[in-house]
Amino acid sequence: MNNFLIAAVFFITCLIFPNLYAQEGKKSNDEKIDNIEQLAPKEVFLLLQQDSVLMIDVREKTELATISYDVDSIIHIPVSDFLNKFEIQSKEFSANTKLIIACRSGRRSQKIAKELQKKGYLFVYNLKEGIIEWEKQGFKVKKEKAVEKNEK
Template sequence: MSFDQDGIKQIDADELKEILQMKEVDTIVIDVREPEEYEASHIPGVPLLPMHSIPLLLDGFDKETEYVFVCRSGNRSQNVAMFMRENGFHQVTNYNGGMLSWDGETTAGPEKHILSTEELASLKRE
């Protein structure tokens, strides 16, 4: 069940699964961990954008799109959501508990790594 923490909406695993299953929803889920963490295990179809890259790619984000951030435990993703809110993005959500609490499908290896503002701007749910 969602709740707010420091002004950021928090969702649990069931809510994230719902978002991922609803193809018509324009919410973009982004993993903000480091590449080695992502390649060890990540949610299929969720792209990687390491936390330290976000300030450099801020122009690629759309203020009208809702973003859900995922990390290992929910702390880094919470910090990313707070940073985004401070920069005028108000449709940001944190997956509380992170991959440590994820009980859904995972995959290993490289999949999608966002490297540029163009890639980020063109990112759409599949």
């Protein structure tokens, strides 16, 4: 009976805290590329439920016509003009704001996340595999032309 109870507690702990018993060298949910944390769509969705979190879609304006994220706390700043427009928009949120950078597949957003980290932003995350994986996992998207929030 004791062994069963210990095994059950261990199993439940592994489900709740999957990284607690992760072995070195094995892939865990805390994946980082170039020191940028890569978040799965579910992790992003949960993070967006908190205060001081902003998602930034860096896809080009033309890409928004086909599919866009259906998220309240999102702004669009195209990668082609990101550094100029970000400086203007960054005045609207604090340095402690958690920034989730997103694009179509996660490549462009990774580059932008790295640039923001170099500029001193501490809480920068990349949406792993972008809107492709976001939609694939069943999170809301808009298929019509997106309303571009805060684009100047």
